[in-house]
C-alpha cells in the first residue's frame with residue numbers, strides 16, 4: 001500500500017486528500033497532518049464565493065480549468081441534494097468595474113447565466129452611487145462556505161479510511177518516510193518550503209444579520225467593497241492588504257467596510273453585527289502546483305506542492321485537488337517501486 005502525507009487540512013488540503021483517495025482507493029493510506037482544522041483555518045473567514053480573485057499571474061487557462069472543475073463539483077453536490085450540509089447556496093452576482101477600459105474577464109464566460117450590464121444600467125448605478133463605473137456583468141454563482149464544507153469533507157475523508165492527525169510539521173524531514181508528501185500549507189509555505197514568494201494578503205470582513213439580502217454585490221475598484229450572503233449571515237467586505245501579517249481586528253477597517261457597503265445597500269446600516277474577522281490569504285505571483293524531488297538525508301523525497309491560491313482558494317480547490325492527485329500518480333509511477 002502506498003503512504004501519502006497531506007500537510008494541511010484547509011480549503012486546499014482536504015479536497016486534495018479526498019481526490020487522492022478517489023484516485024488510489026484501497027491502494028493508498030492517506031494521512032492529513034494539520035495544526036489547525038475548521039473552524040480555525042483561513043477558509044473559515046472566507047465568504048466562499050465562487051469567483052477568481054487576487055490571482056495575479058496564474059495562467060488564465062489554468063484558472064479556467066481549476067475553477068470550472070470546482071463549479072462542476074459544487075453543482076453535482078447541489079443536484080444530489082447535499083447543498084445544505086455542504087454549505088452551498090446559489091446566488092445572483094452583480095459585478096461592477098471602474099477599469100478605464102472595461103473588459104469582461106475570461107472566467108466570466110464559464111459562469112452560469114453570465115450577461116453584460118447594458119451601458120444605460122451602468123449609468124444608473126453611477127447616478128445612484130456617485131461613482132464612475134465603466135461596465136459590469138451579472139451571473140449566477142455558488143457560495144461554498146468553508147466552515148460548513150470542511151467538516152463535511154473531513155467526515156467523508158475519515159469514512160473512506162483516511163486519518164487526520166493534529167500536528168505541526170516543522171520540516172519535511174518529519175514526514176520523509178511517506179512515499180509522497182502533498183504540501184497544502186497555504187501561507188505557511190513561506191516558512192516550511194521555504195518560499196518567500198508567498199506573502200499574506202490580509203482580509204477583514206464583518207458578518208451581519210440581514211436575512212433579507214439575497215444577492216451578491218462586488219466592484220473591482222482598487223479598494224472595492226463586497227456584499228456576500230451566506231446561509232446564516234451576510235458578509236460585508238473587505239480589505240486586501242498586501243504583506244500585512246496581522247489578524248487583529250482594525251477599527252479603521254471596520255469603518256471602511258461599513259461606510260462602503262452601506263453606500264451600496266443603505267439598509268445594511270441597521271444590520272446587527274455578529275462577528276468581525278480577519279484572515280490572511282496565501283498570496284503568490286502564481287499558484288504553485290507542481291512536483292518537487294528533494295534530497296533529504298541522501299533520500300529522494302517526492303513533494304507535490306499545492307499552495308498560493310490568494311483570494312480564490314475555494315474557487316480553485318477541486319480543480320487543483322484533481323491535478324494534485326495526478327501529480328501524486330506521476331510521482332509514484334516514476335519514482336516508487338510498486339507496492340501493490
Ligand SMILES: Cc1cc2nc3c(=O)[nH]c(=O)nc-3n(C[C@H](O)[C@H](O)[C@H](O)COP(=O)(O)OP(=O)(O)OC[C@H]3O[C@@H](n4cnc5c(N)ncnc54)[C@H](O)[C@@H]3O)c2cc1C
Pocket residue numbers: 007008009010011012013033034035036037041042043044045046047048049050051167168169170184185186187188189192202203204205238278279280281282307308309310311312313314315316
Ligand atoms: C477575508 C477573506 C475572504 C475570502 N473570500 C474568498 C471567497 O469568497 N472565495 C474564495 O474562493 N476564496 C476566498 N478567500 C481565500 C481562501 O480563504 C484561501 O485561498 C484559502 O482558504 C486558502 O486555503 P489553504 O488551504 O491553502 O490555506 P489555509 O486555509 O490557511 O490552510 C492551511 C492548512 O495548513 C495547515 N498547516 C500550515 N502549516 C502547517 C505545518 N507546518 N504543519 C501542519 N499543518 C500546517 C494549517 O493548520 C491549515 O490546516 C478569502 C480569504 C479571506 C481572508
